[in-house]
Amino acid sequence: MLSLKSPVDMFRIRPMHEPLQFAIQLGFESGRIQKRHFQKTLSIMHKGDINLVTNVDLECENRILELVRENFPDDEVISEEKTNTFEAGKNRWIVDPLDGTTNYAHGYPFFCTSIGYEVEGEITVGVIYNPIMDELFFASKGEGAFYNGNRLRVSTIAQMRQALLVTGFPYDVTTNPENNLNHWTRFMMQAQALRRDGSAGLNLSYVAAGRFDGFWEVMLSPWDMAAGVLIVREAGGTVTSLAGETFSLFGGGVLASNGLIHKKMLDVIREGL
Numbered sequence: 179m180l181s182l183k184s185p186v187d188m189f190r191i192r193p194m195h196e197p198l199q200f201a202i203q204l205g206f207e208s209g210r211i212q213k214r215h216f217q218k219t220l221s222i223m224h225k226g227d228i229n230l231v232t233n234v235d236l237e238c239e240n241r242i243l244e245l246v247r248e249n250f251p252d253d254e255v256i257s258e259e260k261t262n263t264f265e266a267g268k269n270r271w272i273v274d275p276l277d278g279t280t281n282y283a284h285g286y287p288f289f290c291t292s293i294g295y296e297v298e299g300e301i302t303v304g305v306i307y308n309p310i311m312d313e314l315f316f317a318s319k320g321e322g323a324f325y326n327g328n329r330l331r332v333s334t335i336a337q338m339r340q341a342l343l344v345t346g347f348p349y350d351v352t353t354n355p356e357n358n359l360n361h362w363t364r365f366m367m368q369a370q371a372l373r374r375d376g377s378a379g380l381n382l383s384y385v386a387a388g389r390f391d392g393f394w395e396v397m398l399s400p401w402d403m404a405a406g407v408l409i410v411r412e413a414g415g416t417v418t419s420l421a422g423e424t425f426s427l428f429g430g431g432v433l434a435s436n437g438l439i440h441k442k443m444l445d446v447i448r449e450g451l
Contacts, residue, residue, distance in 0.1 A: 198318045201271075201293040201305040204245060208238040208275055208291035209309030216310065217285045227349070230279050235259055238275035238291065246271055258401050270296040272404040272427070277306075278377035287311070292379035294404025301427075304405030304412075306379045315383040315409050323386050323412035330413040332436035333388035338446075341391040341439050344373040344381045348397035358396050364446050365394075382406025385434050386413035392435035392443050394420065400427040407432065416440045420447055 212234060221233040239259050246255050250271070256262045257273040271293065276282060278289030287310040295303035306315040315330070317323035323330040335341050343365055351357040366372055373390070375381070378398055384390045386409045395402075404427055407417050416437040417425045422444045425432060435443055 197295045197303045198305070198316065200245075200249060201295055201303050202307075202314065202316060204242050204271075204273075204293050205291045205305045205307030205314065207241050207245065209307050211238050211241060212276065212282065212289070212291070213309050216282070216287075220283060222283055230283055231259060232276070232279060232283055234282065235276045235279055239273070242271075242273055242275055242291075242293075256400060258399065269298075272296055272301075272401050274379060274401040277379040277402065281376045286376075288375050288380065289377055290379050290383075292401060292405045294401075294408065296404070301404050301408045304408035306383045306405050306409065308380060313383075315386065317386075317405075317409040317412035319408065319412070321412070323409045325383075325387055330386045330409070331388060332386060332410070332413050332415040333391050334438065335391045335436060336438040338368045338439055338442045339370060341369045342371050342373065342389075343369045343392045343394070343443075344375065344384070344390045345393065346374060346376065346378055346381070346395045354397070356396055361394065361396075361447055364449055365443075368442075368446060378402040379406050382410050382432075382434055385415055385436070386410045388436070392433070392439055394431070394433045394443065394447065396420065396431045398430060398432060403427060403432050407434065410434045418444075 215234045223231050236259055239257050243255055254265055254268040254270045256270055274292040277292050282289045290306050290308045293305040294301050302319045304317045314326050347358050348354055381393045383406055385393050410417055417434045419425055419429050420431040420433050
């Protein structure tokens with residue numbers, strides 16, 4: 179079992195053309211940029227009233243795009259800060275270069291880079307890297323999920339009253355009637371505790387690691403979920419839509435759990451619909 183201090187030391191890129199190793203490199207490259215600028219003066223722009231983008235988001239994205247073009251020139255990249263097109267028949271890198279931008283802009287050390295790789299419509303690789311805590315979560319379809327080289331398993335909590343749950347809210351929470359506050363209130367009354375910490379990628383990874391027992395969120399984009407959903411599933415968890423149907427990256431929402439409390443979470447969500 180791997181036990182080196184840092185995942186950067188544990189995973190040397192060999193060979194570059196292997197998607198999982200390459201995705202790990204993308205996470206490390208983005209993480210280095212995030213570390214270099216963290217808690218320093220940033221250039222901050224607004225995509226909405228409270229929806230931020232920083233120069234670090236853009237620098238991370240540009241570096242990822244550069245590496246993909248060099249090493250996988252026939253592939254498409256879907257990323258949060260670029261104009262995206264969806265060409266049939268292409269493999270895709272689905273990227274959130276800095277998931278948790280608001281946290282990053284405030285110097286709150288809970289953010290990551292999220293990299294998913296899609297082949298023929300199916301996510302086959304997922305990598306999430308938090309450079310401040312030096313936490314690397316990754317999965318390859320059918321091969322299990324791992325944290326810094328150690329295999330991940332979801333929790334064994336079977337009762338909602340013992341469950342620690344996590345969620346997030348859309349940027350237009352003050353004006354959107356689908357703002358998740360109804361679900362938050364209901365879960366608050368049934369779970370042991372709730373958390374809201376600003377990174378869907380890390381929230382999903384923490385479900386896979388058994389730190390959280392369940393995660394739900396509305397109004398998400400493909401890059402928020404692609405890597406994390408695979409990591410949860412490969413750790414033995416369950417992922418569906420908020421209605422309990424087959425999960426879609428383009429469905430806007432997600433429910434992920436250890437599987438044992440999934441039906442109970444669905445029942446709570448349905449009460450609020």
